[in-house]
Amino acid sequence: xxxxxxxxxxxxxxxxxxxxxxxxxxxxxxxxxxxxxxxxxxxxxxxxxxxxxxxxxxxxxxxxxxxxxxxxxxxxxxxxxxxxxxxxxxxxxxxxxxxxxxxxxxxxxxxxxxxxxxxxxxxxxxxxxxxxxxxxxxxxxxxxxxxxxxxxxxxxxxxxxxxxxxxxxxxxxxxxxxxxxxxxxxxxxxxxxxxxxxxxxxxxxxxxxxxxxxxxxxxxxxxxxxxxxxxxxxxxxxxxxxxxxxxxxxxxxxxxxxxxxxxxxxxxxxxxxxxxxxxxxxxxxxxxxxxxxxxxxxxxxxxxxxxxxxxxxxxxxxxxxxxxxxxxxxxxxxxxxxxxxxxxxxxxxxxxxxxxxxxxxxxxxxxxxxxxxxxxxxxxxxxxxxxxxxxxxxxxxxxxxxxxxxxxxxxxxxxxxxxxxxxxxxxxxxxxxxxxxxxxxxxxxxxxxxxxxxxxxxxxxx
Amino acid sequence: xxxxxxxxxxxxxxxxxxxxxxxxxxxxxxxxxxxxxxxxxxxxxxxxxxxxxxxxxxxxxxxxxxxxxxxxxxxxxxxxxxxxxxxxxxxxxxxxxxxxxxxxxxxxxxxxxxxxxxxxxxxxxxxxxxxxxxxxxxxxxxxxxxxxxxxxxxxxxxxxxxxxxxxxxxxxxxxxxxxxxxxxxxxxxxxxxxxxxxxxxxxxxxxxxxxxxxxxxxxxxxxxxxxxxxxxxxxxxxxxxxxxxxxxxxxxxxxxxxxxxxxxxxxxxxxxxxxxxxxxxxxxxxxxxxxxxxxxxxxxxxxxxxxxxxxxxxxxxxxxxxxxxxxxxxxxxx
Numbered sequence: 152x153x154x155x156x157x158x159x160x161x162x163x164x165x166x167x168x169x170x171x172x173x174x175x176x177x178x179x180x181x182x183x184x185x186x187x188x189x190x191x192x193x194x195x196x197x198x199x200x201x202x203x204x205x206x207x208x209x210x211x212x213x214x215x216x217x218x219x220x221x222x223x224x225x226x227x228x229x230x231x232x233x234x235x236x237x238x239x240x241x242x243x244x245x246x247x248x249x250x251x252x253x254x255x256x257x258x259x260x261x262x263x264x265x266x267x268x269x270x271x272x273x274x275x276x277x278x279x280x281x282x283x284x285x286x287x288x289x290x291x292x293x294x295x296x297x298x299x300x301x302x303x304x305x306x307x308x309x310x311x312x313x314x315x316x317x318x319x320x321x322x323x324x325x326x327x328x329x330x331x332x333x334x335x336x337x338x339x340x341x342x343x344x345x346x347x348x349x350x351x352x353x354x355x356x357x358x359x360x361x362x363x364x365x366x367x368x369x370x371x372x373x374x375x376x377x378x379x380x381x382x383x384x385x386x387x388x389x390x391x392x393x394x395x396x397x398x399x400x401x402x403x404x405x406x407x408x409x410x411x412x413x414x415x416x417x418x419x420x421x422x423x424x425x426x427x428x429x430x431x432x433x434x435x436x437x438x439x440x441x442x443x444x445x446x447x448x449x450x451x452x453x454x455x456x457x458x459x460x461x462x463x464x465x466x467x468x469x470x471x472x473x474x475x476x477x478x479x480x481x482x483x484x485x486x487x488x489x490x491x492x493x494x495x496x497x498x499x500x501x502x503x504x505x506x507x508x509x510x511x512x513x514x515x516x517x518x519x520x521x522x523x524x525x526x527x528x529x530x531x532x533x534x535x536x537x538x539x540x541x542x543x544x545x546x547x548x549x550x551x552x553x554x555x556x557x558x559x560x561x562x563x564x565x566x567x568x569x570x571x572x573x574x575x576x577x578x579x580x581x582x583x584x585x586x587x588x589x590x591x592x593x594x595x596x597x598x599x600x601x602x603x604x605x606x607x608x609x610x611x612x613x
Numbered sequence: 614x615x616x617x618x619x620x621x622x623x624x625x626x627x628x629x630x631x632x633x634x635x636x637x638x639x640x641x642x643x644x645x646x647x648x649x650x651x652x653x654x655x656x657x658x659x660x661x662x663x664x665x666x667x668x669x670x671x672x673x674x675x676x677x678x679x680x681x682x683x684x685x686x687x688x689x690x691x692x693x694x695x696x697x698x699x700x701x702x703x704x705x706x707x708x709x710x711x712x713x714x715x716x717x718x719x720x721x722x723x724x725x726x727x728x729x730x731x732x733x734x735x736x737x738x739x740x741x742x743x744x745x746x747x748x749x750x751x752x753x754x755x756x757x758x759x760x761x762x763x764x765x766x767x768x769x770x771x772x773x774x775x776x777x778x779x780x781x782x783x784x785x786x787x788x789x790x791x792x793x794x795x796x797x798x799x800x801x802x803x804x805x806x807x808x809x810x811x812x813x814x815x816x817x818x819x820x821x822x823x824x825x826x827x828x829x830x831x832x833x834x835x836x837x838x839x840x841x842x843x844x845x846x847x848x849x850x851x852x853x854x855x856x857x858x859x860x861x862x863x864x865x866x867x868x869x870x871x872x873x874x875x876x877x878x879x880x881x882x883x884x885x886x887x888x889x890x891x892x893x894x895x896x897x898x899x900x901x902x903x904x905x906x907x908x909x910x911x912x913x914x915x916x917x918x919x920x921x922x923x924x925x926x927x928x929x930x931x932x933x934x935x936x937x938x939x940x941x942x943x944x945x946x947x
């Protein structure tokens with residue numbers, strides 16, 4: 152007998168992990184595009200225009216992948232988690248409804264003008280369209296993270312006969328973990344995009360292509376990262392304290408801390424052994440975990456053993472994912488500040504080891520972001536609505552064979568579609584932010600296509 | 614009536630959102646269905662360009678329909694989606710291949726054919742399974758209390774498959790009449806020819822399905838054929854016949870916008886016929902809409918948002934159609 156629950160969980164994990172990459176990237180990219188277009192409008196410099204036209208094509212591909220994988224998500228609450236939906240729809244439903252009404256239509260409609268409207272609408276209107284798309288991505292993040300946070304720290308509800316009823320919409324929307332999660336996620340999305348943009352610029356500089364445009368891009372990215380990475384670390388710390396308050400067992404798993412104790416050590420590395428309820432090969436710094444979580448070396452911290460085994464998340468996943476996220480965060484801090492130092496010295500664009508580091512770190516932000524989601528989502532198991540409803544109670548009455556079939560199809564199709572998307576993005580990057588040709592005006596009949604770059608005209612103008 | 618006014622308002626709004634989806638993505642999917650039959654590659658470019666700036670907004674109505682159903686009629690959402698698990702999954706996969714083709718096709722040189730096929734097959738598969746979903750929905754589900762109790766392939770019935778085929782024809786008609794408005798020169802003439810052929814097929818499909826539905830169960834039969842209902846309700850098939858005739862007339866006489874509008878009228882009449890047959894159940898033959906409703910506060914809270922945002926959505930959607938009005942240009946280089 153195939154385990155329908157496990158398959159449904161795998162399917163949700165797979166489709167949401169795949170999906171989150173694209174909105175995360177496009178949240179940052181939309182704001183980046185809005186800034187480029189603003190600078191272009193203000194200064195009239197062709198460099199900003201060519202950078203805008205370059206990144207908007209990559210935006211189109213990513214946004215398209217986000218749209219098609221997002222529609223799948225809106226169906227999965229029903230196809231795979233109908234019991235969860237019946238229990239929670241009174242609370243979750245309107246939040247998702249508001250996301251569609253305020254964000255999805257706004258993004259989708261103005262995207263058309265953003266991609267195809269240049270030359271058809273006044274430039275100010277076009278800039279407005281870009282702004283609306285950027286605003287829409289942020290609104291979407293607001294509502295979906297509110298819904299997600301409510302599942303982590305439910306508030307403002309009445310629970311009766313297995314169904315959640317709304318009591319206070321303000322408490323529901325602004326539930327205890329929401330402000331931290333929203334800030335942490337939006338900053339993570341911006342940093343993911345920032346490091347991708349920096350990585351692409353560094354690659355051009357290493358190859359001596361578009362030195363002026365790539366240099367300009369890299370400078371902007373380094374300044375942005377050197378401010379936002381440390382900010383993100385502070386937000387992350389606050390988010391951690393909030394989690395400690397509401398979901399202490401998640402934090403215990405993140406820390407790999409089995410015993411309840413004062414002067415808890417910060418575990419740098421270990422192999423958590425869930426059967427023996429202890430860590431193997433542990434390397435730790437005494438007292439530091441207490442200091443971080445209680446801001447006091449003698450602070451007491453709950454250990455995993457304080458919770459029954461069937462209330463604990465899978466420790467290994469949470470523990471390792473957390474280390475990936477934090478490790479990459481620290482690496483990003485180093486890269487950002489090293490960049491700032493060389494920017495100040497005027498050697499940013501000629502320091503090859505640093506450019507190589509940026510190139511290698513192109514996906515660093517995205518990987519850290521996905522690892523962070525693993526921490527928070529796996530860390531709240533075994534609950535789908537924290538403390539109230541177990542994941543196993545939320546599943547649809549659909550046989551395992553059906554779920555297995557759909558999971559296999561999703562893996563196959565997403566593999567093909569993602570592969571193609573990556574291929575075209577890399578092709579666009581190879582082509583680069585070339586000089587914008589000024590064709591003679593042909594009137595309104597001409598429709599610009601965002602992605603049509605004739606491959607045979609690739610040459611570097613700088 | 615046991616239902617509250619609030620649930621009725623939401624029933625109408627959800628029905629409206631789904632209908633908007635059917636009309637708006639219907640013509641985009643129709644373009645995909647007609648895609649391989651177009652006379653030339655240049656025509657295919659023009660066909661795709663006629664919908665590229667607006668398809669995404671059109672598809673969003675589906676998310677509103679299904680997301681809205683979750684929010685305001687969660688019982689129906691939680692029954693229908695698991696019951697039609699595989700058709701929904703196949704539809705979603707079709708929509709994925711259709712959607713990415715918009716982004717990839719213009720970017721591709723060697724693999725352009727692949728994305729042509731992805732666009733066409735994705736559109737056909739998505740449409741066909743939307744039809745299967747509709748057909749199975751009308752037939753009803755095996756229930757135990759408020760849970761679906763049927764099996765994996767209950768949707769695989771002659772009626773479901775017939776509605777699937779009919780919807781492919783119907784969307785193709787929406788697509789061809791859209792092309793009459795948007796297509797340049799010879800392609801417009803081709804679209805007119807296709808429209809006439811499709812029209813006869815669609816009218817035949819409507820006739821077969823209408824008769825089939827009427828005799829699907831006794832409640833529906835009684836609703837349509839008892840007196841005095843019959844006098845009023847028989848206007849629906851009559852209006853359908855008149856609309857069909859006008860569509861043929863305008864399509865062959867060079868009218869540019871009328872055929873598309875009349876096709877939308879045709880769809881409206883079909884939708885109306887369906888609503889008459891199923892009223893007031895949201896899970897056909899089992900659960901009336903007020904029994905599937907979310908809590909009053911939830912419906913009210915979202916209604917406030919809908920009242921504020923929907924006029925804005927109409928406004929900027931209209932603006933975007935206005936920006937991209939007129940015939941599609943032949944010159945498509947960037």
